[in-house]
Amino acid sequence: MKGMSLLDELYKEIILRHYKSPHNYGPLDSANVRVKGDNPTCGDQIELMVLTDGERITDLRFQGQGCAISQASASLMTDLVKGKSWAEALALEQQFKAMIVDGAAPTPELGDLAALSGVHKLAARVKCATLAWNALEQAAHQTGVLLREPKH
Ligand code: ZN
Numbered sequence: 182m183k184g185m186s187l188l189d190e191l192y193k194e195i196i197l198r199h200y201k202s203p204h205n206y207g208p209l210d211s212a213n214v215r216v217k218g219d220n221p222t223c224g225d226q227i228e229l230m231v232l233t234d235g236e237r238i239t240d241l242r243f244q245g246q247g248c249a250i251s252q253a254s255a256s257l258m259t260d261l262v263k264g265k266s267w268a269e270a271l272a273l274e275q276q277f278k279a280m281i282v283d284g285a286a287p288t289p290e291l292g293d294l295a296a297l298s299g300v301h302k303l304a305a306r307v308k309c310a311t312l313a314w315n316a317l318e319q320a321a322h323q324t325g326v327l328l329r330e331p332k333h
Contacts (some may be wrong), residue, residue: 189299191296192295192296192297193296195253195296196250196253197249197253198253199252199253200249203243203252203255203256204256204257204259205241205242205256205259205260205263206242206243206244206256207242208230208242209230209231209241209242212231212241212242213233214232214320214323215229215230215231216228216229216231216319216320216323217229217316218312218313218315218319219312220247220251220308220309220312222305222308223247223306223308223309224247224248225245225248225251225252225309226245226246226247227243227245227247227251227255227312227313227316228243228244228316229241229242229243229255229316229317230242231320233267233320235324236267237265238262238263238265238266238267238270239264240263241259241262241263241320243255243313243316247309247312248306248309250297250300250309250310251309251310251312251313253296254297254310254313254314255312255313257296257297258294258313258314258317260293261291261292261294267321267324270317271318271321273291274317274318276288276290277291277311278311278314280295280297280298280301281297281298281300281301281307281310281311282301282307282311283301284301284302286298297310
């Protein structure tokens, strides 16, 4: 392997920091939307718990296990979308997937998630990076379903 650039080293450090000490990790008893996701090819699992008023992601936490990329992505994602509206969160998801799947340059809005940009070149790990974001998208759908349910 050729020598890693300073940026690669920095990115690796961010990923390992979030993997070892994930942010927003643990149960969220007040959650009204829960989504489980898994990536069998790598063995990654995640449960995303969201408290939402239908408009905004008031709070969210996750639990899971798996590789550093999957868990760091979940940690970074929860940091970024907490307090945001669903529309903002889904716009960030699009930017993230453009970076990971299509190889687009990271946008400034993605912040430290730029650390995962190299995953684009590791085809087998793309699903590790997108696992938490797919769970977020599912949570958005569930929120829509939640709002359409008749009130009793
Ligand atoms: Zn993985």
